[in-house]
Structures are given as C-alpha cells and as structure tokens.
Amino acid sequence: MQEFSKFPTKTGRRSLSRSISQSSTDSYSSAASYTDSSDDEVSPREKQQTNSKGSSNFCVKNIKQAEFGRREIEIAEQDMSALISLRKRAQGEKPLAGAKIVGCTHITAQTAVLIETLCALGAQCRWSACNIYSTQNEVAAALAEAGVAVFAWKGESEDDFWWCIDRCVNMDGWQANMILDDGGDLTHWVYKKYPNVFKKIRGIVEESVTGVHRLYQLSKAGKLCVPAMNVNDSVTKQKFDNLYCCRESILDGLKRTTDVMFGGKQVVVCGYGEVGKGCCAALKALGAIVNITEIDPICALQACMDGFRVVKLNEVIRQVDVVITCTGNKNVVTREHLDRMKNSCIVCNMGHSNTEIDVTSLRTPELTWERVRSQVDHVIWPDGKRVVLLAEGRLLNLSCSTVPTFVLSITATTQALALIELYNAPEGRYKQDVYLLPKKMGETRPHETTLEKLFLKIILFCFILFFF
Amino acid sequence: MQEFSKFPTKTGRRSLSRSISQSSTDSYSSAASYTDSSDDEVSPREKQQTNSKGSSNFCVKNIKQAEFGRREIEIAEQDMSALISLRKRAQGEKPLAGAKIVGCTHITAQTAVLIETLCALGAQCRWSACNIYSTQNEVAAALAEAGVAVFAWKGESEDDFWWCIDRCVNMDGWQANMILDDGGDLTHWVYKKYPNVFKKIRGIVEESVTGVHRLYQLSKAGKLCVPAMNVNDSVTKQKFDNLYCCRESILDGLKRTTDVMFGGKQVVVCGYGEVGKGCCAALKALGAIVNITEIDPICALQACMDGFRVVKLNEVIRQVDVVITCTGNKNVVTREHLDRMKNSCIVCNMGHSNTEIDVTSLRTPELTWERVRSQVDHVIWPDGKRVVLLAEGRLLNLSCSTVPTFVLSITATTQALALIELYNAPEGRYKQDVYLLPKKMGETRPHETTLEKLFLKIILFCFILFFF
C-alpha cells in the first residue's frame, strides 16, 4: 500500500500550504464542522462496510452517517435548481448513457448533487477526493449509500489519497471514458499508470488553474491525446467569485467571527477592484462609513464617483473600527499601521494572498496573542490595546464564511454541460487541445464560435431559471 | 431546598413558553453553544468549588471554564466602549461606593462587562440569572473567578432558580441597597421574603416590560416604597431593537441557517413597520428583489416611495424564493400560501409573535418534516416539494442570529447610569414611583425634566464615543 506515497506529486505541498493557487478552492463548507473528528481512529481502508443494499463498492469514514449526509445534499439541492432542472430535462434522453466517469473533486454536498445528476443522465461514476481535508464524511456516506463508488474521507494520508484515486480507475471490467478533475492529480495518475485507458478517454473536464497548467504542459510536449476543457475560468465565474460573493461574504465573515454591528462603524477598505467594490457596497448599505485606499487611478476614480472617500491608510488608521484588505499586494497593513490602530480594531483580509497583512511582524515578544474563538485572535499590546485579527490574515471569505450553493451551482452546471458536450461532440469538433471558456466578454451577444455557443448555453441554463 | 419551587411565579411558564413578551429577551448569544452540555450531571449546588483565590462565594457549573469565559468577556468589551469609558471616568470618584447591588439578569458576556463596571465604580454585587436556560456557564465561571458572587448555570431547575436568587439576597452581614432586575422575579422575592430589606432599598432598575408591569401593580396597591426605573423602553432602544438590528440580523439569520445567496433572489416581506423597513433595506442593498405586503396605508405609502413593489401575498407567493413576516399579526402566512410556494422557498418570521406563520397547519400527516440542521426544517409535500422553515416560525433574529454587543451595550450603559442616578439622587428627586425614560421623542432637543436630562446624558454617553 505504501507504494502510493512514492508517486511524486503536489499533494504533500498542498496539504501543507493549502494555497488557493493550486486547487480550485480550499474553502470548506461550514457543514464540514459537523464532521465528528473525535471518531474512532481505525482507517477506513481497514473497515468492512456495506450499504443497505449490500454493496461494499466504496470506502468512506462511516456509512452510518449517510442519513445526515442526505440532509446536507437535500439542502444543497434547494439552491441548485439549474442542475435539478438539467436532471429533469435530460433524464429521458440520457445524454450520458454509456459514459464512465472517474472524478476527483472536493466531496461536498454540492458536488454530490453534481455526481447524482451525472448518474441520473445515464453515467456510471467512480469518485475520489482532490484534497485530503475537504471531504464531508457524511456526504461521502450518503453517496455510498446511494450506490456511488466513492473513495474519500476527511483526513486522508498522502498514501490514502493515491490509493483512493487508484481504486476509482483500477477496476476489473470497467474502463473510464471521461475524466472530471480538480487539480490534475487524477488525470496525471491515469496518464502515468494507465496509458491505455488514457488514450481512450473522450474528454477531460478540469476545474482548476493548476490542472489546466499541467494539461498545457502535456499538450506542449505533444502528449495530450484527449480534448480538455477548463470550465472554471469564465467571466461569469469571475464576477461571482469576486463581486457578488464578496458582497455577501464580507458581512457573513465579520458577523460570524465578531458579531460586530455594521451600522455607524468607520471602515477602511484597501483596494477597490472587484472584491473591494463588493465589500464596500455591502458595508455602505448597512450603514458603515467606508473609506478607501487605492493606488490605481482608474479604480480610485471609480471609488470617488461611487461616493467613497479616497484616503491614505495613514490618515485614517487611528480612527477606524475595521480594516479590510483586498489589494492583492503584500504588506498593505504593516506593523506600523497595526501599532497605531485603536483598541478593538478588527483587521481582516479579503484579497488574494495571505500576505496583505504583515502578520509575521506581530509575532514579537512584547505582544500577547489570545485565541478567543475559532479564527479570532486578540493581539494585545503592552498598554492593553487589543487588535482583533481574523483568520490570522488568511482569506476571511474562505476561512470564516461559506460559499453560497448558488455559486457552486454555476460551476457544477458548467461541468455537467461540458461533459455532455465532450461526450456527444461529433468527431473533429474538439481536437487534442485545452479549451478555455471565454475569460472576458464584452457585454454584447456572444459570437459564433463553438465555445461561445457552449458558454451562452451554460449561462442561459444557470440563470434562465433564476431570472424568471 | 424544594421549598423554592412552591413559590407561585411565572418561572414555570417562562421556561415552557420562552415568550419574549415576558422577559426582556430570550435571545441566547451564539456563544451559548460553546457551553458543554454533555457535562457531568452533578448539580452545581452539590459541587464544592473554589476560585484561584480560595473563595467559594459563588455557585456555577464549572469554575475551570473561567479562562474561556474571560475571553468572551474580553470580546464583548471591544464593542462596549461606553461602559469601559464610564469605568475609566468614574473610577476615581467611585460613584457607587457603598452600593450593595443584587442583580438578576441573563448571565452573558455583555452583562459580565456591566457587572464588572459596577464593581469598578465601587459597588459590591451579588448576581443570579433571570432565565433558567440563558446563562453562559463560562462567563459565570469567569465572574466567579474574578470574585463576583454569582449563582447561575445553564439548565437550572425551577427550584434552582429561586435558590440562586435567595443566595444573592440572603447573606449574613451584607444587606442589599440597590436592585437591578430583569423580569421582576428578584424584586418580588425581596419584597415578599425580605420586606425589611426591601424598605431600605434606594432604587430599583428594571429592564423588562413584565417587570415594570409588576412594579406598577405594587405601586397601585400602595406597596411600592422605592423609586424604580424602567431603563429599557426608550426611543433609542426601540430604534435599535427594530430598525438597526433587524437590518443586520435578517442577513445574519438567513445566512447562518441556509447559506442562501441574496443577490437576485425574489423576496416578499410582509409588513413595512420598523422591522420590515430594516429587513427590506438590507435585502435590497444586497441585490434581492423585494416585494412588500402592507395593509396600513401610511406604511404602504412609505414602501412605495422607498421603491418597493406593494403587492398582495397571493399575487407573488408562487414566484418568491424567500418569505419574511414582520407584521405583528397572526396567520399572515397560511397553509394555503404554504401549499402554493415553490420548491425550496424559505419561510421565516422576524415579527413579534410566533404565530405569524401558521406552523400548526403544517403538522398534518401528508406532510413530512425533516430537521436538516439546527433551526432548519424541510417540510415536504407529497409531490416532493420542500419548504424550508426556519426556527419553526419563531423569531429568526432571536433564534438564529446574535444581538450585536453594541446594542446590548446601550441597555447596559443605561442601567449603570440609572443605578448611579438613583443611588446618588438627592432626597426627593425621585418618589416611590415607576419612572419610564421617554418612549417617544420628537427629533428636537430634549426638554428639561429630570428624566429627559438623564436620557440625554445616556445618549451622549453611549454615542458620543461612537460618533467621534
């Protein structure tokens, strides 16, 4: 068994760094906390479990949690109407009949809805987790109970990780013809270990930047013999990940961690890109008094015309109650700023990296750190002043808030439609190449390329139900 | 010990109904969930505990939880700057020196800040809980560790409840001269059991409507020999409890229970009073499409001029994603409405009673209830349609959201200033009567009555720090 860990991959790094730049997302649904981590310490690989129909074609933490997991899936279904509608519309024609999909994604309630939709459309699925920590055990149990061959649990070792992937691919009498991947590990495994399977794959749908990058490398090396599609990187997704989601998650993240009242609070938001715009709109609407720092003149102009005071951080740092970074730069909030903040100032990061706030500079002997809640530290100065640091400067929206199911639904619907497209495309429509959905789109009707048509179909599908 | 339960009071009723109409509030801080309910089952009354200074002049669940409780108090202090400032300003002159206060309130981090402020101003305090469920055990432990004589734990029996109150009042060599009460139970107990103590009380500060009502009854009967002040029922408090708090808690409550995305959602809000105005403003700001039902023409007019569609519930019930009631009336949402809602519609109540949604009508055999999360039920129709019912129709803002510390701080500061006022008032300023702070105030400078001056002082104190 140990052999799996010898495979040279990025898993180890990811499990340490949890950098967002590698996998599609490291956000863990709030529901992850329901997972009982004080469970027995027996490895799932050593357990004998069967579901209620007698099948043991899976490996999860505890099949008995299936019922609770089913609840989570049902909750998720409520806000994924596009997938449910796809399920209903295409159930008759079974556009994925004959498809044998191996998948490797986060195992959450939302992906469970995707997997079960693929099954409803005629596919056979075998699934593993793309991250050793992100599996919701209950959801995995519910999938197993429903007959999906799922191999995943929270807290896998690196060896477990590859073992699970292998169990998905390596099955007698069953050969995958489609891949749905998030991060490229599954693709790489099939490519390296099962080259004969790989050659017969009809299409790969990849969700992450890293995975796409690896596909491009294969392609450049002339070794990609399969059409692949990056479904995640479209303009719609960008707008949702930034503007629309952050507009909600800034409130949610601050409220869950600090219960702070927004009305009347003095706030400074560093950066007025899409993320900053979302944060500012929400806070302004709830009665906060919002100041903005911005070095790009176009963005500063927009902030100004939107009615915000554009300031230098130094000018306002003594007065503000909340500091939020969304610049994408390093050390926007320095130790000097932190020294000058007033007592009980809340500091958090909504930007791209965990380096916007110079948290390292706070790890000095004269300052005392107190962990007052999960994700909430009080950093205490010698004179008693406290600064409230959230998520140790990591991304507030990922650490302390949830991604709305509706947003995840957009990606999931895109994945499903991309799989249908690739599986049913006439010979020659897609070559052995990597396809990206439009990253930018003028606000005009899409033109007539294949990908633009697909993209339009996705948008119509995701939102048409939503609008009307 | 059993004798205490014989006392004919409202405790029994309250513990069953938890109606907001009786105590000041039955909201439980989110932190209450940190309380370890799987604790050992030994009654605190039977435990022998001492704090680190060797005192055992208290009775709490577990003194060892003090450190965690101290964290909670420190968090609360961050948003109670008026009290902290009062502490600093008045610490020198000790305006409560000599005051011996018995208190009976919810025992939360916020009241802990109040109690410790009273102590810092020179008072001696003995404290019990006004509700058998609402005590944060860790906070009680922290108070005990700090030397406050606190007698309270979560999950008291009715007998425990009275025992705790009695322990506060009945102590050799210490006689209370001030009462701080929430609900009137403590006051009633002193009045009935310790009439000699009662006569020498200099003033009562009462927070709840019920408590004030009981004081009026005493007063009418000519038996109130002490001036009493209702600190809770002022215009400031009303604005915060309704407009400003609900503007935030509607978002918080919906997000914590359902993780729903607000942007683009069709919402109907029933009622456009202060609560409705708060809900609508917040939801509109986050991109929801808000419809309003309202029967009062003035309120309907305001809704209209604020840019909302005024509709009849029947007209929109089929399309909406979220239904929120804030009318104060009964059965605003009927079974018929529920029958016509679309799949996954969320239904919740922000109004005054738990009867706005006809939940009873849903308890019929053909409907299946599934509890999918704490406070979240799926009610399932025979055709599979699910309606997402929050908090079983009880108040969302109390059940699924937290009251911001800043709001609690207003009441706490008012209580502290009222105690100082009553304790230091020259003979004759207050008679043996019940005083209410201005319930309505034209938006003009307060006039020159004593109470108006006090009120102005409170406002300036609470907000002056906040504004500038």
Added chain:
Amino acid sequence: MQEFSKFPTKTGRRSLSRSISQSSTDSYSSAASYTDSSDDEVSPREKQQTNSKGSSNFCVKNIKQAEFGRREIEIAEQDMSALISLRKRAQGEKPLAGAKIVGCTHITAQTAVLIETLCALGAQCRWSACNIYSTQNEVAAALAEAGVAVFAWKGESEDDFWWCIDRCVNMDGWQANMILDDGGDLTHWVYKKYPNVFKKIRGIVEESVTGVHRLYQLSKAGKLCVPAMNVNDSVTKQKFDNLYCCRESILDGLKRTTDVMFGGKQVVVCGYGEVGKGCCAALKALGAIVNITEIDPICALQACMDGFRVVKLNEVIRQVDVVITCTGNKNVVTREHLDRMKNSCIVCNMGHSNTEIDVTSLRTPELTWERVRSQVDHVIWPDGKRVVLLAEGRLLNLSCSTVPTFVLSITATTQALALIELYNAPEGRYKQDVYLLPKKMGETRPHETTLEKLFLKIILFCFILFFF
C-alpha cells in the same frame, strides 16, 4: 375702486416678504416663467374680453393665451390621477350638485385641475388668486375659456387683489355656500363684508397655517358660525413636503442653477431632520460624499447609523464643494465659515427660513457680488475666491426647483374630498369649529373617529391608484 386697498390685511406684508409661514406656499411653478411679462400695460380690469362662447364673466390678463394654458393643464392632469379618477367615479352622482363654491388659491395648472374637477362633480365655481404674483396667466385664460368665472392675473396691485375677491363673492342671483381658501383673505372678506352670506356657508376648507390661525381666532371669539377644515397639515403632507420632495428637489435645484456633477463631490448637510434625510439620501445615491452636522443627539445617531460622518462644520468647511443648510436655525453658516470656504464652493438653503445662511454678512464693501444667472450669485473675495450663493440664501426648493404635480395632487384631492364631506355631512357631524386632519399617526391602522376615517379615505384615494 381704490376702496379695496383700505381693507387692513396681510396682503401687503405677504407681497413684500413672501414668507412661506403665511401662505400655503409661495412656490411658483416653473411654468410661471412662460408668462409673458413684457405684455401691454393695460390693466385687465380695463380690458373688454370675451371667451369663444361669448361670455365675459371673468377677468384675466389675456384670454388669447387660453390654448397654451390648456396644454399646461393637460400636462398637470397626467400626474393627478387621483383627481381624474374622482372626477370619473363621482361624475354620475354629482356629489357637489348645488354647491356654489368661491375659491381663493394660487392659480396654477394644478389648481385648475382641481377647479375643473369640482365643476365636473356638479359645483359652480368663482375663483380668485391668493397671491398677487403667483397666477399663471395662461392657465387663468384657459379656465376662463372653459367657462369658469376666474378673476386673477400675475402682478395684481393690492387694490386689484381685493377687487378680484369681491367679484367672486358679490354677484347678483348667485350666493356662495362653500368656501375654499388659502390664507384666509377670502374668508375674512366674506365674514366682514357679507355677513349674511357667511352665515349660510356650509363649510370652509382652508389650506394654510395662517388661515387656520385666523379661523381659530374667530372661533375663540365665538364668531365662527361655520365648520372649517384644515386639509393641509396632515402627516402625509408633511412627509411629502419634507422627506420625499426634498430628496428630489435638492438634485433638481442644484442642477438647474449650477449644472454641477454630483458624483465625487464633497458635501456637508447641516441638519438631519426630515429635510436633511431627504437631501442626504439623494446625494449619497448619486455618488456624493456626504458629511452631516447635527446637534440633536437622536438625529445625529440616525445619521451615524445611516452611514454618514457626523462632523462639526468647522472641521470640514475648508474641503467641501457644497454646503446645504436644513436646520431651521439662524446663522448656521456664518461669515467666518464663508471666509474659509474654498473657491467655487456652492452654498444653499433647504431649511425653513431664509436666515440659515448669514447672507447679510456678505454685503460688505470688500466683497463683490456678481449675478451670473437667475438665482445664482458669485460672491468674490479680494483674493479672487468665489463662493456660489444660490437664491440669495432663500429656499432652494421653492426658488430653483418645482414641486412635483403629484405632491400638489395630494393636497388638491384632499381639498376636493373635504368639500364633498362638508357639503354632504349630515347635520351635527361637524360643529362650528376648526378641524385638523391627523398631524401625527402611529404607523397603525387609523382609529374610528370621523376625521380619521376621512383621512384614511383620502390616503386610499390618493395612493391606491398609485400603488396598484
């Protein structure tokens, strides 16, 4: 003829001071500017004019302007749907059949719609102007052409004023039985000159505070033998005159006078009452950065919770681009403030008096005044700095903006319904007293008094059409 000017009245004062405190409003519709003031100088009283039907039972500036006036009336009708609907509904039953109404109001397109509605409901009307400057000559001509006995023109002398009133009342074979008045001059004239007519009046409907005051004096003196109703002073009217109208007229007034761009402008609004709230909401929404000064703590608190910076005027006076006063106090903006303003700062008044800005202090030799447009002065400091003063510190919303027809429609509908009510009320319902519609109304259903019922009827009538 000269005799009329001997009558001791307030007309002289009003024509000089134009204070809003006396008549219902001194706002002149923008259309007033269409009036050809370079007309021939022959007094209308000396002209012989007949309308197209041969009648000369009127006295207006120029009957030939009737067609243009008809256009203005038609425009007004477009936004007075409540009156038009009343006209349609009640046209069959003619609830004013037999009513002989003498009226004295501003003669504008909107009052023309009212007058023609009263005629359509069966009344006979004779009309004069309540202000010597406010008549729209074209509208008067259109009314005359349509057969209404109207006696009014722009620029009446005081003698003309009384002559017109007298012509309305004093007609052989026609005796008024209802009065519709604005300011009380007509009422006073009938009372003094035609006591026998006055005794048989069934009801007076009065629109202005001054008129009501005079009625009260009569009533106190025991000389009011007629029921009278103040239709103007209700909560609905207050909300519209302040919050909703000012929200629009601040933008309109600033734009028409200065063409200033709002986006990004630094603004300070002095006072956060209803008027201030309206101004701030509008300016914030259009991207201005709004600061507020406020001395009342409740209002300051609201400003703060609504997300505005509460400042002292001195702190911001050097930076702001626009200064707006809405306090109701004197000398809020002093010479010292004006000295410190930056070049091109715009200063205007939306408050109650023309004394909020200390304009007198600017009339000193070292400052140069330049009238750059109608209602726009540049005041120039020795160093070249210019301050842009609007309407010489008088009310911007009256001087430089129009009152929306919809708002005037509320009053007009109220007047019509009040006339119907008084004319048809059973004996005894109204006594010889002055009735005010509810000035304040809790946001609850109106109770059951006669006036509350009437008020509810008015609201439903005005807005029901509007809502649905």
Added chain:
Amino acid sequence: MQEFSKFPTKTGRRSLSRSISQSSTDSYSSAASYTDSSDDEVSPREKQQTNSKGSSNFCVKNIKQAEFGRREIEIAEQDMSALISLRKRAQGEKPLAGAKIVGCTHITAQTAVLIETLCALGAQCRWSACNIYSTQNEVAAALAEAGVAVFAWKGESEDDFWWCIDRCVNMDGWQANMILDDGGDLTHWVYKKYPNVFKKIRGIVEESVTGVHRLYQLSKAGKLCVPAMNVNDSVTKQKFDNLYCCRESILDGLKRTTDVMFGGKQVVVCGYGEVGKGCCAALKALGAIVNITEIDPICALQACMDGFRVVKLNEVIRQVDVVITCTGNKNVVTREHLDRMKNSCIVCNMGHSNTEIDVTSLRTPELTWERVRSQVDHVIWPDGKRVVLLAEGRLLNLSCSTVPTFVLSITATTQALALIELYNAPEGRYKQDVYLLPKKMGETRPHETTLEKLFLKIILFCFILFFF
C-alpha cells in the same frame, strides 16, 4: 464669399441630421438658450465691431454681450479645476510658447476656458466653430473682448462656416503649427487649401470619431504627414459619458421636461449596459420601482444580481409610468407597445440612436400630436389616452439636460495635455500616424508605453485635485 459652400463636406448633412455619430457631441449647453435669437438680422460678417482695446481681429454676433459671456466662463471655471491648476503650474514655463494653434470646436463656456488656458501657457490661438448652431454668442464675444481671434456665431450658414475656418487659417504673417479639431473639417480645409501649412503642422489633436476616421483614411492613403491624436476615446471618457453622466442626466432630463416625481413610479429601462446601469442606479435610489429588459445574458445577470426584475417589455408595458430606452438597437419600443401604454406614460431615449423608439409609427392620422413644452409632445389616441414623448425620441441627455462642466473638463484637460505633449515631444516619439489613448484598461497600473504614460498623467491631473 459663396465659394466656401462649394466645398464638398459633411457640414450640410450635419446641420440637418445633428447626428451624434459625426461630431464629438451635439449637446448644447443649457446656457445656449440665453442667446438672444430675436437679435437683428444683420450678418456678423457685415458688421464692424471692435473690442474695448480697439482690436477687430474677430467676428462674433455682438461684442457687447462680452460681459455676460464672461460670467458664463467664470461659472465654468468653477468646475474645471484641473485646467485652472494646469494654467497655474505651467504658466511660468510657458510650454506652449511659440505654438500657433488653429482650433475648430463647439464655442461654449467650457471650451473658452480651454482656449484661455492655452493662451496662458504661451500659445497664440485662432478659433472657429465646428457646428453652425452650437456657438454661445456671449462666450464668443467674451473671447473676442479678451483678445482671442474668434470667428463664430450661432446660426451660421454653410458658407459662413467655411468662411470662419478660413479666416482662422489664412492670415498674413501668422502660420499655424498646431491643429485642435472636432469633426475634421478644419483639418481637411488646411490639408486641401493650404498644403504648405499642413506639412509644417507639428501635431493634430482630434476629438471626434468622424475626425479620426478621416485621419485614418488620409493615413492609409499615405497622405498624413503629421502625428495625430484622438483624445476623446479613452476608457475614462467612456465611463463618464455613459455610466456617471447618465446617472445624473436621466434625472435632470426627466425633471426639466416633465417635473415628474420619481418616488414610487414604475419604470422600465430597456438595456442594462453602462447607460442603463447609470439610469437604473439613479432611479432606484430615488424610490422608483425599476424593471429591466435585456437580451444579453451577461447584462441580464448583472441586472438580476443588482436587484432589478428582468422582464419582457410586453409583460410590463401596461403598468409602467416611464419607459426609457438604452439598448443601441432599433425599434425597441414599437407602435404596438405604444398602443398598450397607459395614459400619461412618459417615453424617452437615452441610447445611441434616435431610432430606439419607433416615432415614425406615431405619425398617423388617428393620433394627434400636441407640443406642450419645448421637447415635450403629447401624442393623443382617439380614446383620449396621452403618451408623453420626450425630444421626439432623440437623446434625452443631449436634448433636455446639460453635460456637467466637470465632464467636459476631462476632455479639455486631455486636449491641452495632448497639445503640450505633441508640441514638445522629441523628434521620433510620434510618427505620422493616428494615436488613440487606451480604450480599455484593465484595472491595473498602466504599463510603460508612451501613450499609457500620457494617459496616466491625464488621469492624475484631472482627478488628483478632485480626490484630495
């Protein structure tokens, strides 16, 4: 003299069609209405006029209007701080010393500030009008009085138009070395008539799309021997022309024409591009209930997430009070829609062409048109229903509103800086080509090309003063 009209140009067409697609803008400042059109009918070309210094090196309508024109210029200066600041900063070094600029633009108060700035920086200027109707005569007079050689008046004939241009170029002892043009007529004239002058021009700054198009044609034909710069077409300008300006001009245009109250009105906006976004934001903020029609799925999605109902026009056309088109398409509002509108519905166009509303379909015998005010027509159906059509379907923002000086200031500052840049550029920096400022810019710091640097400089200059 007649010879000038023989020159084959676009002037004739423009003067008829006034299409925005040809010149930079056909907006006429509101101040244009101050121009006394009832003036004597003597052609300025036949008048002998001298300014107060004895010069007659100009040709304007009436030099006596200079003082009023100066007021208009002073008003404009108040909101053009970037130009004034440029004037002050560069006045010492005179970066345009030696520049001889011929200009051909709209002659308005704002361009007067530009021209006087160029003079203050050392340039000599001769100026004519780019449109035969758009000259503010008073402003031309003020320029002439100040010594600028200006040849322009309102209501030029086509022959006059070319005569004026020629008078600018053709002067003994003075040879232009820079051109500032709007529309390309001046450039073309110099190119055709004065090829020797043209060859020695150091640079052309062109403001309009048409002019740039003509330059490109020259360039393609290998005949452009001068570097030219299109200063108008940058991202900043786009944002201001659309989003920020329309946010204000929709309110201004509706108010000035109809005095309509926005609060509570039902509005449908066709199209949710930048213009639509601006209109919707403003109307929503003032309490209108806004519906949107949109066929582009991305824009529809944005509308939805911004909280607007996305509808089909047919669904709402019967209920709405206001219809606004901003799609850029033809016949968005058809006769069928117009037939179904309710009485008093207001219809206007904010989009790109004058064909969005099918106005032609309304010119049928059964419909009556009444011009009720300037730019306002009532179209009356046989049953009496009226539709209020603004500006006969042409652009509301150009016809019935003013462009804020601040926006014109951006263009003017850009023109000034472009002239300085071209005049002082080292040999070789600019070739004989047409340069466009960045049309799109990611919201990131500009890169390092020459044009991007210039653009950044412009932004910093225009807005830096504005922000801080």
